[in-house]
Amino acid sequence: MADDVTLGQLRAWVEGFQVLVAAHRGYLTDLDAAIGDADHGTNLDRGLTAVVTALRESPPGAVDELAKTVAMTLISTVGGASGPLYGTFFLRFATAAGPVTTLDVEALALALRAGVDGVVARGHAEPEDKTMVDALSPAITAFETAAADGAASACRAAVAAAEAGRDATTPLVARKGRASYLGERSAGHLDPGAASSALLVRALADAVAGA
């Protein structure tokens, strides 16, 4: 199938996510400084740099192997809450995808849905708690809705939904994570987790479009 997403594209997704996070490192950390503990960009950049090194040292032969390497590396290098959350996303993605070298659009949708459900289960966050879920949840729903039009279209729809969800976190009062202790004072700031999650979705769209 011409529309299948390959192992190479999925690896490019992860590597592209690293490039985007490195480029936005200061931005993510500044967002976190306003309502958290000012380490989101630094921690995620450190973890993804380790991921890229790990993938170079032992190139994965299947999608589940790729995603599992990403997960275990993030879990052991990022720390805080972001490590387990992004780690869980890729761990569940790996299990759902299985030992294959391509994913058709339905299989990709299922793997992404499993990843997002994992983040929700790990963090116990609901929509509008001002977290990663506010970008990821609308993104996967948009992807599923547009899946019939092919992976590239589904990805574009997911990016638009993720970025709209990210921007909609600004007025919200945080109910999960460190920002929740600020109560009303957390309103008026973009959520750093939603911001990095939108980059994850954008990196997927870039990798799929670059086929």
Next chain:
Amino acid sequence: MKKLINDPDQVVADALVGIEAAYPGRLAVDHAHRVVHRADAPVRGKVGLVSGGGSGHEPLHAGFVGPGMLDAACAGEVFTSPTPDQVLAASRIVDGGAGVLHIVKNYTGDIMNFEMAAELLGAEGGPPVASVVTADDVAVQDSLYTAGRRGVGVTVLVEKIAGAAAAQGRGLADVAAVAARVADSGRSMGVALTSCTVPSAGRPTFDLPEDEMEIGIGIHGEPGRFRRPLGSAAEIAEQLVVPVTDDLDLTGAPVIALLNGMGATPLLELYVMYGEVARLLEARGVGVARTLVGNYITSLDMAGCSLTLLRADDELLGLWDAPVDTPGLRWGA
């Protein structure tokens, strides 16, 4: 920033070298995973107790590793949760065949990292794991709309009492139940006179004017309930005792009291504070059976203190009195 360090980024690694050097034959360190454990771990047939968290709260947790208390402690970066692979390594080290208890302070990162470790341990066919979460900081009022109350001083009491239960040879479910009972029966409230300074940040975490104090401070410098002009010890004691005793009925039971220093407050001042606390508790009909005054769960170089009160009973008092032999807490051994 004036600190006794070599390199701000090496503070935790360097401290673990020092801990190992200070307690040869008693404590050992897995430097790759930053795990401090009993030198004789695993203790066969005993439930293994693992705790951990961000560094900067010493002696919690590594200073409470030893007979009668923890079997291992995972040291995260300063004020940053340890990662699941650290907790996994610690759990394997202390697995003596009777299961492992994780003692976790209620912070989002800590909860998730310990949860993942327990899942990974289960996936590899590891020992059964139970966990207890401490969430005793009454400063957090809207606990339904936040990540919940923070785990602070009661963690020290959980580690001591659950450690004693494990040392008696009790099973995992029993030790976990004792730990949960302690966690549920303790409440805390803290006050800061100055901010702490995280080594890698190099500047104070928050600004607090010379003549003000923050009531309800968290052990990472999280904002409290409110700021007030600095009061006398008697006035500050009241600001700590009232919210704790309002939250938990402590009358008619033996109480264990912990008056804890935040790191930069002299013991002399902690004794002044405890005198005021004791007077207020007596006036409220609260009977203190055991007292601990000193630096047990600190916040780097923050000045200030916290009060933890635990509603105990004869069983918990007996476990409290049992021998303990750790760098941070030692009696009867």
